[in-house]
Amino acid sequence: MRLIFAGILFTSLLTWLPVSGNLLAEETVELSPKDKLVVETLLRLKSFDLDSSAPAKAAVLRYLRAKPGTDRSFELIERFKPVEIAGQLTKYSLAHPGETGGVRAAELLFAMNRGGSLSAYINSENEREAISAVELIGHAAGKQTVPLLLTVVSEGKASATVRSTAVKALGKRADGQRELLILVTRGQLADELKFAAANVLLSSTDTKVAAEAAKYLELPATADSQPLPALVELVKRKGDPATGAEVFRxxxxCIKCHKIRGEGKxxxxxxxxxxxxxxxxxxxxxxxxxxxxxxHNFETYSILTEDGLAVSGLLISETDDAVTLRSSDGIDKTIDKDVMEIFKKQKTSLMPQDLQKLxxxxxxxxxxxxxxTLQKNSG
Ligand code: HEC
Incomplete structure (x- = not known):
């Protein structure tokens, strides 16, 4: 009896609600007490087809737009899966990649079959965004995770940073580790990803995976010929900053390429x-x-001139006629564009890859x- 009454009340409530189009394009959303009441009632109804009522749907969308990331909003999305919210949900997850809410948003996108709007960001020009998308895919539960991450790792379209983020994400899951290991044993893992892969596979809690990986991968050796411990081990250690300052110089x-408080190149x-x-x-x-x-801004470029001169370094300036690169010795070289045969961005850093050897x-x-210890405002 009470339920029927609630139903009648609910229908009359809906007739009073505005049905605003283009909700998602508006910046601020007015949320009336009626919207809240509709949402509360909807959540209590056992079954309700949201598409059967334009006003109810509009109220839900207004609510989702006004209160992104709240438990109530997630509950509503889970319940009614309104695809209109996919764009907003994608933005929300990308803005909160390391948080429970961001991951939940990503999971809902996949549950609504709108995961594509998140995975599209893997190829974003903005690397921070691309990394967040890969991390979110890694954290989100579901069958899509491993295949998506494997594509990022193998395709080679994304930058080394984004791809090694995918390697790390695969390494957090048993099925991911196994797939990664297959790439390694088949010789299909790119060189620039081997350090990341060695770190996750050699320290795997699955001893079989670790043993098999050890046949193909190793962490680089240090100055005393000791192999480098895996990152999970290294981060647990405490060092002496005064000795570290000495080593830096x-x-x-390091001082040959980096400045600290005015000292260095x-x-x-x-x-x-x-x-x-x-x-x-x-x-x-x-x-x-x-x-x-x-x-960012420290990508290495290489130039090959008509006479066979090869120069690589950081891009310092580029005009219509010439390009200036700074080499790893800190020397700037300007080359006329007329004589340039090849001018391209390198995938590797100008910073040496084997500093641990020292x-x-x-x-x-x-x-x-x-x-x-080198913190902001530490004097
Ligand atoms: C030959 C020059 C060179 C040497 C030597 C060098 N670096 Fe670098 N380093 C770079 C360049 C170029 C970058 C920027 C590109 C990149 O991030 O790889 C960089 C980046 C870094 C970054 C990341 C900075 C950031 O803002 O994210 C750190 C940390 C760093 N170096 C520490 C060191 C330490 C510690 C040493 C000594 C063990 C060292 N570097 C030696 C050239 C060098």
């Missing part, structure tokens, strides 16, 4: 505040696998400890 050769980025930017793990990756984490494991740990 001497054995590590400016080939790579200034590291004065690097501790505020990178996590401990990201710091290790930046040092040990620079091509997997090339920072360092013992302890020195490396000290160096990272030091780099983490």
């Amino acid at each position: 001497t054995t590590g050769t 400016e080939v790579g980025p200034d590291l004065t505040e690097i501790g505020s930017k990178l996590s401990r793990e990201a710091m290790y990756v930046s040092i040990l696998d620079p091509s997997a984490a090339i920072s 360092l013992t494991v302890d020195q490396l740990v000290d160096l990272v400890e030091y780099a983490l």
Whole structure:
């Protein structure tokens, strides 16, 4: 009896609601108490076909637009799967990639068969966005995850950073690890992804996977010929920042390319505040696998001239007539476009790929400890 009454009340309520088109294009959304009441009632009804009532649908969309990321909104989407919300849901997930809400949004997209609007961002020009899309796909439950990540890894369209993010995401799942291992044993994994793959596979809790991977992959050796421990091990260690500061200026050769508070050369980025930017793990990756984490504006370019002169370095300037590159010694070279045969962006970083060879494991740990102390406003 009460339910019938609620139903009648509900229908009369709906007739009073505006049916606004183009809801998703509006910036601010007015949410009336009636909208809230409709939403609450809808959620309590056992079954309701949202497409049968334009006003109810409009109220739901207004609600979703006004309260993105709330439990209620997720509940509504799960229940009614309104595809009109896919665009907004995609944006929401990309803006919150490392959060439960962002992952839930991604999962709902796949549940609504709208996962494509998220995976399209893998090829975004904006690398941060591409990385977020890959991370979200990695976290979202569902059958789509492993095949999608494998495509990112094998296709080679995305940058090394995005692809190594996909390797890392595959490494977090048992089925992903197995697929990754197959690529490795078939020799189908690109060289620039081997460091990332070695880290996840060699430290796998599945001892069979780890043993098989060890036949094909190894972590690079350090100065004392000790193999590098896997990242999961390294991040647990504590170092001595004072020794690290010393290593930065001497054995590590970092000072030849990086400035800290005015000291050093400016080939790579200034590291004065690097501790505020990178996590401990990201710091290790930046040092040990620079091509997997090339920072923006520091891509390497290479030029080949008609006379066979090869120059590579960072792009300092480009005019209509000439290009200036800064080499790894910090020397700028300007080349006339007339004599350029090839001018292209490299996939690898200008930062050497094998710096760990200069360092013992302890020195490396000290160096990272030091780099983490380089914080904003630390004087
Ligand atoms: C030959 C020059 C060179 C040397 C030597 C070098 N780097 Fe780099 N480094 C670069 C360049 C260029 C970049 C930017 C491109 C990239 O991210 O790979 C970079 C990037 C980095 C980054 C990431 C910066 C960011 O903003 O994300 C860190 C951290 C770093 N280097 C630390 C070190 C440390 C520590 C050493 C010494 C062990 C070192 N580098 C030695 C050239 C160098």
